[in-house]
Amino acid sequence: MLSRIRTLTRLARAGNLPGRLTLLRDGTAATRVAMTGTALDTGLVDALAGSPSTVESLAERLGVRDRSLLTPYLRVLEAAGVTRRTRGRWALTWRARRALADDLVRAGYEGYAGYHTDLYRGLSAQLAGGPGRRDVEEKGELIARLSEGFAPFVDELLTTLVQERRPLRVLDLGCGTGQRLVGMVRAGPGVEGVGVERDADAAALAEAAIARAELEQRVGIVRTDIAELVARGPDRIGGPADLALLANVIYYVPVSDRVDLLAGCARLLRRGGALVVVTTAAEPTFFSRHFDLLLRAQGTGMELPEMEELRGQLVAAGLAPERPRRLTPGQSLVAVVAERFPPGRA
Numbered sequence: 001m002l003s004r005i006r007t008l009t010r011l012a013r014a015g016n017l018p019g020r021l022t023l024l025r026d027g028t029a030a031t032r033v034a035m036t037g038t039a040l041d042t043g044l045v046d047a048l049a050g051s052p053s054t055v056e057s058l059a060e061r062l063g064v065r066d067r068s069l070l071t072p073y074l075r076v077l078e079a080a081g082v083t084r085r086t087r088g089r090w091a092l093t094w095r096a097r098r099a100l101a102d103d104l105v106r107a108g109y110e111g112y113a114g115y116h117t118d119l120y121r122g123l124s125a126q127l128a129g130g131p132g133r134r135d136v137e138e139k140g141e142l143i144a145r146l147s148e149g150f151a152p153f154v155d156e157l158l159t160t161l162v163q164e165r166r167p168l169r170v171l172d173l174g175c176g177t178g179q180r181l182v183g184m185v186r187a188g189p190g191v192e193g194v195g196v197e198r199d200a201d202a203a204a205l206a207e208a209a210i211a212r213a214e215l216e217q218r219v220g221i222v223r224t225d226i227a228e229l230v231a232r233g234p235d236r237i238g239g240p241a242d243l244a245l246l247a248n249v250i251y252y253v254p255v256s257d258r259v260d261l262l263a264g265c266a267r268l269l270r271r272g273g274a275l276v277v278v279t280t281a282a283e284p285t286f287f288s289r290h291f292d293l294l295l296r297a298q299g300t301g302m303e304l305p306e307m308e309e310l311r312g313q314l315v316a317a318g319l320a321p322e323r324p325r326r327l328t329p330g331q332s333l334v335a336v337v338a339e340r341f342p343p344g345r346a
Contacts, residue, residue, distance in 0.1 A: 030117075032080055037113020039077060045092065045100055052089035107145035115139050119294050132299020136252060140199030144176035147248050153327040154247060154278055155183045157335055161276065162187035167242030171268060172196065173226050174249040178206025182213045184243070193219045194237045196229055227257075230264025240270045247278035250310070251291075254301030258310075262317035269340040275319060281332045282306050288332040307334065314338045 039045045047053065047061050055074070059067045074090055077083040082096040092100070099105050115135050126132070135143070162170070162184055168191065172181040175195030185193045193215075197203040203223050210219045222229065222237060226249065234240040246265060253261050265275050280291055282304035295302035305313075307324050314321040319338035327333045 033109060034113045034117075035076060035080060036082060037109045039082065040100075040106060040110055041113075044077075045096075048083065048090060048092045049097065052086065052091040054089055058090065103145060104148050107142055107148075110142055111146050115142070116290075116294070119297055123297070126297060126299075133294075133297045135294070136298060136302075141201035141205065144199070144202040144205065147176055148179065150328060150331075150333050151179055153333065154180060154335070157278075157325065157327060158184050158245065158276070159187045161243060161274070161337065162191065165243055165274065167191060167273070169193070169239065169241045169243075171237060171241035171244040173229075173244060173246045173265065174198075175206050175221070175245075176202050176248070178209040178221070180245060180247060181206065181219060182209055182215060184245070185215055185219055186213070191218070194241070195219070195221045196224060196226055196237070197221060198223065198225045227253075227261060227264070230261060230268065234268050237268065240273065241268055242270055242273045244269055244273070244275045245278070246275060248280075250277055250279050251295055251304050252302050255303065255305075255309075256301065258305075259313050259316045262314055262319065266318050266340045271341045272339060274337055274339050275314075276335055276337050277310065277314070278327070278333070278335045279310070280304055281324075281334045283332045285332055307336075310336060 043062055044058070047058055053061070055067070055071050058064070058074075059070055064070050074083055074085070078085060081093055083090055084093050100109075115133075119133070122130070122133070158180060166188060170181070170184040170191055170193045172178075172184070172193065172195045175181050175197045178195055178197075181193050181195040185191045195203075195206050197206055200223065203221055206221050210216055210221070213219075224236075226246075229236055244265060250258060250261075262275070262277075269275060280288060282288060282292055288304060292304040295304065311321045311324070314336065319340055321336050321338035324334045324336050327335055
């Protein structure tokens with residue numbers, strides 16, 4: 001006992017103990033995320049979601065060539081509480097099964113094991129002049145799924161706006177999985193809606209959400225780029241809208257192009273209609289700074305907006321913005337509601 005106390009004393013005096021403990025905690029968490037993300041990426045989680053399987057059966061189903069790694073990997077997952085082994089067969093634990101049945105949890109593991117951390121693994125090459133990232137083109141479906149994490153806060157605002165403004169037609173520009181569009185249509189009697197989405201996988205998720213809600217007669221999806229749509233005008237969506245949503249889109253547009261885009265969005269509205277811009281704001285918080293760097297690493301002029309700058313761009317686009325509304329306590333998600341030609345304005 002005395003020797004152990006001496007060892008702990010030496011450990012406490014050697015180097016920065018709080019820093020070492022923080023590193024151990026963060027490193028273990030990062031390893032667990034990468035481990036689980038790989039289990040999703042390889043299809044192992046889904047393969048174990050059914051009946052228990054032997055290593056041989058799993059290797060066959062997953063197309064594993066180096067089977068000498070599969071059993072040790074399953075043992076790592078077992079030690080982390082993700083898998084369990086009974087009578088030579090492997091299965092997911094009840095806890096892992098329950099957690100990974102939540103698509104937001106799955107998307108989170110995929111995102112943090114993938115493009116969120118890939119940013120830093122590839123940053124030295126980019127700093128040396130390497131090519132920009134292609135997350136928007138290659139990770140559209142995953143980005144749409146991750147955006148669902150803020151959904152309840154956005155839905156609360158949209159429900160309130162629909163009930164207050166009583167729109168007949170709503171428009172979701174960059175509708176992602178379609179959940180916000182479905183929510184707006186459900187919030188008001190007789191409301192019709194159109195969603196615009198260029199990513200084929202995300203558009204498919206939106207169409208599936210509309211079908212599950214049995215709203216096919218009132219809601220449609222237009223598969224096109226927002227910039228192309230606003231250039232063609234409201235005829236492309238069957239006429240102007242009373243309420244339009246531009247959520248988690250503005251930061252994908254280069255700053256120099258934002259006034260033109262917002263002016264095009266305004267032209268999709270009836271007189272007195274409103275555009276709702278939802279965005280992560282450029283603020284001195286960890287996630288905001290990380291997300292801003294992730295955007296800039298695309299190499300196409302993307303960046304998070306400053307709120308005053310965004311309000312100025314809305315005014316320049318012919319809209320009258322209200323004060324920004326913070327949607328999530330302690331986070332940088334904000335919304336700005338801006339009217340097209342409100343009362344008293346020509």
